Amino acid sequence: xxxxxxxxxxxxxxxxxxxxxxxxxxxxxxxxxxxxxxxxxxxxxxxxxxxxxxxxxxxxxxxxxxxxxxxxxxxxxxxxxxxxxxxxxxxxxxxxxxxxxxxxxxxxxxxxxxxxxxxxxxxxxxxxxxxxxxxxxxxxxxxxxxxxxxxxxxxxxx
Amino acid sequence: xxxxxxxxxxxxxxxxxxxxxxxxxxxxxxxxxxxxxxxxxxxxxxxxxxxxxxxxxxxxxxxxxxxxxxxxxxxxxxxxxxxxxxxxxxxxxxxxxxxxxxxxxxxxxxxxxxxxxxxxxxxxxxxxxxxxxxxxxxxxxxxxxxxxxxxxxxxxxxxxxxxxxxxxxxxxxxxxxxxxxxxxxxxxxxxxxxxxxxxxxxxxxxxxxxxxxxxxxxxxxxxxxxxxxxxxxxxxxxxxxxxxxxxxxxxxxxxxxxxxxxxxxxxxxxxxxxxxxxxxxxxxxxxxxxxxxxxxxxxxxxxxxxxxxxxxxxxxxxxxxxxxxxxxxxxxxxxxxxxxxxxxxxxxxxxxxxxxxxxxxxxxxxxxxxxxxxxxxxxxxxxxxxxxxxxxxxxxxxxxxxxxxxxxxxxxxxxxxxxxxxxxxxxxxxxxxxxxxxxxxxxxxxxxxxxxxxxxxxxxxxxxxxxxxxxxxxxxxxxxxxxxxxxxxxxxxxxxxxxxxxxxxxxxxxxxxxxxxxxxxxxxxxxxxxxxxxxxxxxxxxxxxxxxxxxxxxxxxxxxxxxxxxxxxxxxxxxxxxxxxxxxxxxxxxxxxxxxxxxxxxxxxxxxxxxxxxxxxxxxxxxxxxxxxxxxxxxxxxxxxxxxxxxxxxxxxxxxxxxxxxxxxxxxxxxxxxxxxxxxxxxxxxxxxxxxxxxxxxxxxxxxxxxxxxxxxxxxxx
Ligand code: FES
Ligand code: FES
Numbered sequence: 001x002x003x004x005x006x007x008x009x010x011x012x013x014x015x016x017x018x019x020x021x022x023x024x025x026x027x028x029x030x031x032x033x034x035x036x037x038x039x040x041x042x043x044x045x046x047x048x049x050x051x052x053x054x055x056x057x058x059x060x061x062x063x064x065x066x067x068x069x070x071x072x073x074x075x076x077x078x079x080x081x082x083x084x085x086x087x088x089x090x091x092x093x094x095x096x097x098x099x100x101x102x103x104x105x106x107x108x109x110x111x112x113x114x115x116x117x118x119x120x121x122x123x124x125x126x127x128x129x130x131x132x133x134x135x136x137x138x139x140x141x142x143x144x145x146x147x148x149x150x151x152x153x154x155x156x157x158x
Numbered sequence: 159x160x161x162x163x164x165x166x167x168x169x170x171x172x173x174x175x176x177x178x179x180x181x182x183x184x185x186x187x188x189x190x191x192x193x194x195x196x197x198x199x200x201x202x203x204x205x206x207x208x209x210x211x212x213x214x215x216x217x218x219x220x221x222x223x224x225x226x227x228x229x230x231x232x233x234x235x236x237x238x239x240x241x242x243x244x245x246x247x248x249x250x251x252x253x254x255x256x257x258x259x260x261x262x263x264x265x266x267x268x269x270x271x272x273x274x275x276x277x278x279x280x281x282x283x284x285x286x287x288x289x290x291x292x293x294x295x296x297x298x299x300x301x302x303x304x305x306x307x308x309x310x311x312x313x314x315x316x317x318x319x320x321x322x323x324x325x326x327x328x329x330x331x332x333x334x335x336x337x338x339x340x341x342x343x344x345x346x347x348x349x350x351x352x353x354x355x356x357x358x359x360x361x362x363x364x365x366x367x368x369x370x371x372x373x374x375x376x377x378x379x380x381x382x383x384x385x386x387x388x389x390x391x392x393x394x395x396x397x398x399x400x401x402x403x404x405x406x407x408x409x410x411x412x413x414x415x416x417x418x419x420x421x422x423x424x425x426x427x428x429x430x431x432x433x434x435x436x437x438x439x440x441x442x443x444x445x446x447x448x449x450x451x452x453x454x455x456x457x458x459x460x461x462x463x464x465x466x467x468x469x470x471x472x473x474x475x476x477x478x479x480x481x482x483x484x485x486x487x488x489x490x491x492x493x494x495x496x497x498x499x500x501x502x503x504x505x506x507x508x509x510x511x512x513x514x515x516x517x518x519x520x521x522x523x524x525x526x527x528x529x530x531x532x533x534x535x536x537x538x539x540x541x542x543x544x545x546x547x548x549x550x551x552x553x554x555x556x557x558x559x560x561x562x563x564x565x566x567x568x569x570x571x572x573x574x575x576x577x578x579x580x581x582x583x584x585x586x587x588x589x590x591x592x593x594x595x596x597x598x599x600x601x602x603x604x605x606x607x608x609x610x611x612x613x614x615x616x617x618x619x620x621x622x623x624x625x626x627x628x629x630x631x632x633x634x635x636x637x638x639x640x641x642x643x644x645x646x647x648x649x650x651x652x653x654x655x656x657x658x659x660x661x662x663x664x665x666x667x668x669x670x671x672x673x674x675x676x677x678x679x680x681x682x683x684x685x686x687x688x689x690x691x692x693x694x695x696x697x698x699x700x701x702x703x704x705x706x707x708x709x710x711x712x713x714x715x716x717x718x719x720x721x722x723x724x725x726x727x728x729x730x731x732x733x734x735x736x737x738x739x740x741x742x743x744x745x746x747x748x749x750x751x752x753x754x755x756x757x758x759x760x761x762x763x764x765x766x767x768x769x770x771x772x773x774x775x776x777x778x779x780x781x782x783x784x785x786x787x788x789x790x791x792x793x794x795x796x797x798x799x800x801x802x803x804x805x806x807x808x809x810x811x812x813x814x815x816x817x818x819x820x821x822x823x824x825x826x827x828x829x830x831x832x833x834x835x836x837x838x839x840x841x842x843x844x845x846x847x848x849x850x851x852x853x854x855x856x857x858x859x860x861x862x863x864x865x866x867x868x869x870x871x872x873x874x875x876x
Contacts, residue, residue: 022438030394030436035382036378036379038557039385045806094369098370099558101375108377126814131813136508136784137780138784141820
């Protein structure tokens with residue numbers, strides 16, 4: 001149905017006149033030009049499209065734009081604060097936790113949501129939380145190390 | 159260099175007929191000092207003896223420029239897909255030219271700016287590109303020194319270079335920057351003769367760990383991949399696909415799709431596509447097309463494919479032989495005869511094949527996810543019937559390739575649709591299309607008959623490989639009587655061989671060959687009652703291989719025992735792309751479920767000079783991780799012409815919870831030429847796990863992947 005949908009995106013309000021059944025992933029990538037959120041499988045299996053909706057990790061290939069009405073959507077582009085990278089982003093750089101980088105935005109967003117809930121995780125908890133995010137380049141162990149390091153660095157303050 | 163035969167796959171007879179127009183090239187590149195050079199070792203191609211020399215560009219195919227601002231730019235047709243050459247190639251230049259890493263720019267994979275290049279695959283970038291690139295850097299430094307000598311009136315031998323400045327050794331104040339030297343100049347040098355490059359002791363940047371130069375863009379979502387290119391007025395295309403392979407479109411009723419607001423349907427022969435401003439709407443419209451297909455029957459499936467392959471295989475070609483097999487067999491008291499199977503595997507990069515194409519006037523520009531931008535250029539020109547000069551490919555970051563993105567079907571689709579619609583068009587395959595059109599790693603069969611004397615000395619080795627390909631098939635043990643036969647190659651097989659496309663998959667052929675060879679070694683060791691490490695060392699004379707084996711064993715804390723010891727550890731070694739690798743794995747096998755958990759992997763690699771140890775380590779870790787997939791789970795299931803796996807729910811690739819503790823050792827071998835690092839560590843993963851499973855529970859697996867069902871079957875056999 002074509003209707004008005006308003007939500008907050010990376011701290012700013014957006015108002016769209018749109019077919020509200022359309023998927024958030026494509027609305028972000030095409031209508032709104034935010035291409036940091038990636039398509040990997042389209043069926044919730046890979047996590048490349050992960051972003052935050054009211055601080056929860058959500059797979060944007062599975063969410064209609066009407067479902068984020070009135071909510072706050074944060075994408076990889078909106079994670080840095082005043083040009084300062086999020087601790088998880090910094091840790092990914094420092095630990096070389098990426099190769100081709102295509103899974104990276106989804107990995108980072110999933111990790112950020114997880115650390116908000118569990119700021120002092122064990123590595124087993126990190127692995128469990130990240131297990132449904134796929135990486136074909138094999139950056140896994142470094143991603144776990146980066147998340148551990150970010151948690152230490154932030155000392156619980158996410 | 160025969161092992162690199164696979165380079166042929168998409169390229170034979172397809173080298174560019176146009177030579178790079180040097181003048182045009184240098185005109186667009188602006189002022190400065192230019193060093194033109196050729197990236198390959200010409201002898202490699204001469205050795206191949208395929209009469210191709212005549213077709214190769216005789217001119218340079220890469221160049222570097224010291225600009226009027228003192229920055230160094232390297233122009234190369236290579237692309238960055240995660241292997242890290244955007245960092246390692248820049249490091250080499252920084253060292254040879256004595257500039258900081260920050261002042262080196264890499265211009266990659268742009269066919270208008272960069273000279274022709276064959277493609278990025280086969281661990282070739284550092285191996286073949288490294289030495290000439292370093293030489294070009296050294297030559298650039300020599301030019302700068304000559305210019306400075308003239309300007310400062312000081313002999314070259316009394317000059318120093320550091321940080322982009324030439325200065326007098328005696329008087330630091332006598333100095334001139336590279337920028338000043340390059341200002342207003344247009345100097346062109348061709349790298350023809352040998353240039354002395356720096357010795358390892360002089361390296362400041364090479365062989366020191368540095369983090370990726372593209373990391374910031376990639377963690378902030380700014381890095382652009384092919385699907386992230388957005389052009390004004392661009393339309394997204396969704397293409398009508400057949401329900402199965404070998405199907406032919408009979409009729410298509412597109413009327414309902416055309417009713418979707420904003421949707422346009424284009425048809426050109428077999429190509430039927432819906433274009434829309436939004437990809438998701440194009441997809442919805444596409445689903446409204448009613449199409450009928452003529453289907454072809456096929457009895458093949460993922461179980462009977464192996465018999466089929468052996469049946470259709472051509473008679474063998476000997477790639478190595480020596481001694482007399484009959485004599486060897488008569489000298490052997492322990493015989494092992496086995497058949498090894500390996501199913502089809504998908505490349506499954508997380509970024510599917512994508513391309514964005516735009517046509518302005520008679521000029522076509524495409525941004526593709528491609529490992530072979532110059533092939534893409536030719537293919538687009540051919541498809542549109544225009545000169546290659548009118549096609550420009552600009553390579554964005556590529557979201558993983560592993561060999562799969564050497565095929566450019568989607569590039570041609572995007573270009574054709576841009577032409578048909580007169581608008582910029584993006585074609586982005588969905589995951590199902592990715593699994594359907596992937597050029598799978600071929601299913602393959604290997605049979606081996608071998609034997610040792612009662613002291614565990616291998617007396618003979620008779621090896622037949624069907625369709626895995628040659629790479630990695632030649633054994634490197636010292637065996638007096640041996641024969642290695644390949645029946646059919648790993649790709650480009652005759653029609654009727656494979657039910658769908660096959661192609662190069664990370665370390666093509668070698669994963670399957672190493673699985674078979676190293677499993678066979680273990681079986682002989684077990685029958686001879688010997689420790690598998692000791693057995694290998696006893697049968698090897700290759701010092702490099704012995705060294706990686708003992709290095710890995712030391713790191714692991716290997717204690718001699720014959721298998722099955724119950725400890726659940728396995729060992730395997732191999733060579734790939736000039737690199738020797740040895741891996742030891744420790745596994746736990748759940749006898750009830752058949753689940754195998756890999757707990758620890760230790761891998762030692764000798765890859766000659768290492769340009770970026772951090773990058774090389776990451777590549778090894780990536781190989782080990784990716785290798786868990788083909789070893790344990792990955793298998794394309796199909797029935798007739800239907801591919802049954804369409805997404806990651808049924809085709810499982812490695813996940814966080816699969817990961818073992820990974821320890822890597824890179825042998826310090828600075829004085830040897832750099833060898834490939836993007837692939838070797840993956841080749842041993844199948845065998846090392848098979849051998850560890852045997853050591854754990856005494857069950858031998860002969861087929862990859864080693865799924866829980868197969869483990870249970872093997873346990874039942876005892
Ligand atoms: S694209 Fe959404 S989970 Fe894969
Ligand atoms: S870094 Fe390439 S898929 Fe994860």
